[in-house]
Amino acid sequence: MSKKQLYSITALFDSPDAIINAASETSKAGYTKYDVNTPYPVHGMDGAMQLKPSRLGYFAMAFGLLGAVSAIGFMTWVTLVEYPLVIGGKPFWSWPAFVPVSFELTVLLASVLSIVAMIVIYFKFPNNAHPLHDTKYMKAVSSDKFGINIQANDPKFDEKVITEFFKSLGSKDIAPIYFDDEELQHGQKLFDPKFIGILLLVAIISSGATYLIFNQLMFMPPFNWMMTQEKLKAQKPSELFADGIGMRKPVEGTVARGILPYPFKGQPDSAGKYLVNPSLPTKEVLETGKQKYLTFCSPCHGNFGQGDSRLRGQFPNPPTLHSDKVRNWPDGNIYHVITEGQNVMPSYAPQIARDDRWAIIHYLRALQRAQNAKESDLK
């Protein structure tokens, strides 16, 4: 076994005043390669150690800017290029919404990367240990003592002189710290084939297990008990039928309940002539009509059918529903327009049920009557 290599001489002190004094005496004595370890930040240490202003701020600034730029850049790319989505009627690139995220990422990267940078610099990456680790000295300074250590690579280093020097400062606990023999002989453990191999093995096992659990095991009985059921799901194939299609078409010559095929496709005039409103304008029907009208029709036609849309020109405004033409139309004609659409107005058949369309027509008639009241209505 070779002679142990010295890292530094450490000394422990009992009070913050003593460590401040020790630090300033050490820097006055001309030592440069030394460091102070305390359980908490001691006020005035920078001055006592004659430290130059820390350059950590510039690192933090760079990392913070990186965070801000990447957050803003990412959100810009998402909202403008990759997946533009209208949210709350706001522009795609809505910067106020980016501010909290950018702020968080700025703070996150600035703090986390600063710590990573500190570890990289102080532990001399790829080394991941420090000679001071796991020593009595480190245990003491992380609980209630204040420590100082002068490193062996200081140009003025002399073991005896420094021990005497620390004694003269009033320290009762002076000890040398040695490099870990094993570490020195084996070099970097980070690139040790065994270490890398185990790391790889762990990575393969954990990712493989994740794959097996979520993509295989979950599809096996009994874990699939909610996913696999006897019933046929929509859009799925079926072996029962000869054509292999699970969803069946209605039998020819029949119609489903509640659904009547519209017989007047492309024939508004015949619709007006032959179709009669099947419902009566009772209070309930008018209420339904009002509700459906306000939901589906009013965005373009306006709340009172005057063609004053609230879409602010994003869709062409329709003409008023109080024109003579619409007022003199039979109900069937209006029904045809709602069902089939007209000009830029699309068909509303999928959205509004048949009876609701007729209810809307009743409500529309009421609106028209309100706008063009007859003398007799006022009595």
Add this chain to the structure above:
Amino acid sequence: MKKELPSKVKNLGWALLFVGIVIYAIGYTVNPREAAFNNIIGFLFITSIAVGSIFLIALEYIAGAVWSVPMRRVNEFMGGLILVAPIVAVPMFFHLHDIFHWTDLGAIGTDELLKGKQPYLNLNFFIIRFVVVFALWNLFYRLFTRNSLKQDLSKDQKLTTINIRLAAVFLPVFAITLTVTAVDWAMSLEPHWFSTILGVYYFSGTVLAAVATATYIIVKFHENGYLQNLKRDHFYSLGALLFAFINFWAYIAFSQFLLIWYANLPEETIWFMKRWEGGMQFVSVLLIIVHFAVPYFLLLPQEAKMNLKRLKFMAIWILFAHLFDLYWLVMPTYANGVTIGWMEIGFPVLIIGLIIVVLGYKMKRHNLMPVGDPKLERGLKFRL
């Protein structure tokens, strides 16, 4: 340790005060409505400094702060403005109908919203609130300073303990009363509009104004040999406090904007629309630059917070920014678009005069440092 302000400064204070009174008088005869609105700005400004200083005193006691003890007297002097702040408000009480729409009983009759808010927004309760709030502030100011001054002679440590307990009572009272003041004098200008964060918004400006005033006075004292024992560590702490509250203001201001912008409700956005139309958009952007961007970058470097010249400049800058902030808060209600005339520029003169006069009055009577405070010794030795 009692010092007097140089007679030159004192005379300047009296002159500014006199000029300010004349400006107020002319303002109220020429255009009472505009004058009353400017009066709100001045009143909120002086209240900021006064009650903000009391807050700083309470904060020091409750946090057990050591570094600020040698400078606490400056806060105690400036807290004295709490006596004159209600006097500044007096002229407005003759023109409440010009300022507050909710005092119009005719409007309340036809306005459902105002009717709903009437239990809070009515003249009697408004005046009661005003009296109670200022009575409480004056009471706490009296108690704090009385104990502090008594300690100068008796050096009794118990007085510090009493003040710590007082501070614990005062801080919640302060939170409520300050919110009430902000709601009464700033938010109720637009009685339909509401923002739950406005009290905090005013608070951030309040503390900024108080710290800035204290910083300017302390640095001036130090330069003229009054508080010579202060070190760069003390000034750094003052600068850091300024810097922190600059960021706090920006944080609160943006929080208010973001929520209203996101929800996009007409009843809330109207307030920002008023500040984004007819030239006000430039004023709003300027406010962000003056109140946040410039002080942020000028106070960011470590050296800047210890540089006395920079600190003095920033203190005055931030005081102006707070005044500007209040202008931005109040004036759009007076008229749409930008309102800037001799009144907007002239009305703050009175406040500056009052600050100098009150400072001179207090300085003559009391020690510049709390010589009996048990923490003073440690405060002077304070190191970063």
